[in-house]
Amino acid sequence: MKTVDHKCPNCNANLKYNPKNKNWICEYCGGKFTLSDLKENEKNFKETSLEKSKEIKEETQNEMDEYYCEDCGAKIIADKNTAATFCVYCKNTAILKSRLTDKFSPSKIIPFTKTKEDAIEAFKQVGKHKFLMPKEFTDPKNIQELTGIYIPFWLYSCKMNGHVDGKATIVTTWSDYNYIYTKTDTYKVARSGDYSYKNIPVDGSVRFNDAIMNSIEPFDYSEMIDFSYSYLSGFLAEKYDVSKDEAKKITINRAYQSTIDDLVDKAHRGTFYYTTFVPDNKDYNIIEEDIQYVLLPVWMVNIKYNEKMYTFAMNGQTGKMIGDIPYSKKKAFIFWLILFTIIFIVTLIISYFI
């Protein structure tokens, strides 16, 4: 029997049939489709397919190169006009170039709005209000590499029902001439709620430091548009290698944390103002969920200062630049000493007059 390979209407990946629900699920973008959806899509597809497939084939084969780093396994995509000369992650310069033939199909992209010059300028401003930083740190001369790269991200949305219950107390005290009284009322308190989250991001690259990617959040999703290879020109892109399930674990954890924190807060000081509240049970379940694979713009800046390497990242859309800023231990000590002396003298003077 001839098997029909259905293509995902969103991202063109191969669809897997789900016998339980009698629909097709796309592993890349999580979209679910019924047969009628696909038939509809295929009808339209067939009409333009010949031209489209030619177009796509041309695009992928002629325009895009894939670079493979043997050292760390990173796969970097660039168009033929943008040469990748080193591995963005491990700095290895011996990378293998080949034509991009297999699927690289994110559903959406936020294009770069910040330029290389913007990144350099933002780096120069990093030391603002940080008087303990050595001034020479933000000299552009220290920049080893400045790379504009589209990082793969999974965006996870869900409606989560959270539940918290536990014991709370209201403590009141009063006194008369003979005694101090303390009354403790104990309550059983529970709160549950539906919490809706939209597009919690987690970076889809094993190599890129999750913490750095978290630190340049948030992105403005209102500027997110359908993917097209044309946005890649001039920039690098990385293919994702964090699986959807691993990604979900991380994002569900973040959602769970927010949900439970809010429920505990509502239980403790929401309706009544309890003196204490101790949660006994915390639970959650996902009511709805959705996940998509997108590319988000990031400027990666690698700094070398005083024989040490620093990584700074700038959100290629909002311009937020984050990194660990070094501070001079000597300056810190002097600052401490000055503060100490001032407070010491001032408190002595005050205590003299009390």
Added chain:
Amino acid sequence: MKKNVLLLFLLLFLIPVKVDAENLTPSVDNEIKIFDYADLLTATEEKMLETSITHFIEIEDLDMVIVTIDTNPYGVSDYYTEKYAEDFYLKNAYGKGNSNSGMIILLDMSNRYCFIKLFGSAVEFYSDNAIERMHDNAIDYVADGDYYEAFDSYIDDAYIYKNYDPYIGGDYDTPKRSVNLFWSLFLAVLVSSITLSVHIKKYKGIKLATNANAYLGNINITEKQDHFLTTFTTRVAIPHNNSGGSSGRSSSSHSSSSHSGGGGRHF
């Protein structure tokens, strides 16, 4: 019969008879409050001190007499100085009220010893700490030969330390000074360290995200339960001091400071 009379006569010698040790201090007019036998003060200084002392007696309702001697008829020793002070005061009937309340300040140059003796209610008013403090403040003047300043200091202090134990009362002491120094040091170290570490924390920009608050949209509370379970009340007794309370600032002094009724200082 003659034998019995002889026996009786002998028995008389066995009956203990109280013999008074002789009081060798001079008899004076107890309306006068300063006696400068050692000639340490000028006539003007004596007059001024007399006025001060009279004023003290009027205000504080305690008697006071200051005496200086350069020879002690009893002998040269602290014991004899103290004896002289007591004898002088009692012989000349100083003191107010039934218990002869008041004090004598005796400067004995023969053994370079200044002694204060308290009588009657003055014993309660001036603790040993107070007397020590009075000597502290005056003794340098005595050593330097500034006798007028010394007695002036004693008289001033007699006002201040009446009913005021410096150790428990607090204000004047150097012990407090060193405590203040310690607290200033501690506070300065604490505040500087906290300020510095708060500022340095801002330098670490890369932080792993633990929540999704920025992505939270709609919240819909589906369950709300506040169910009363139990209540209990405990109580703690408030201690009240019923041990024959004393009035005034030195209410705590009776239990923790001693009143020996005077004290002396060498110079």
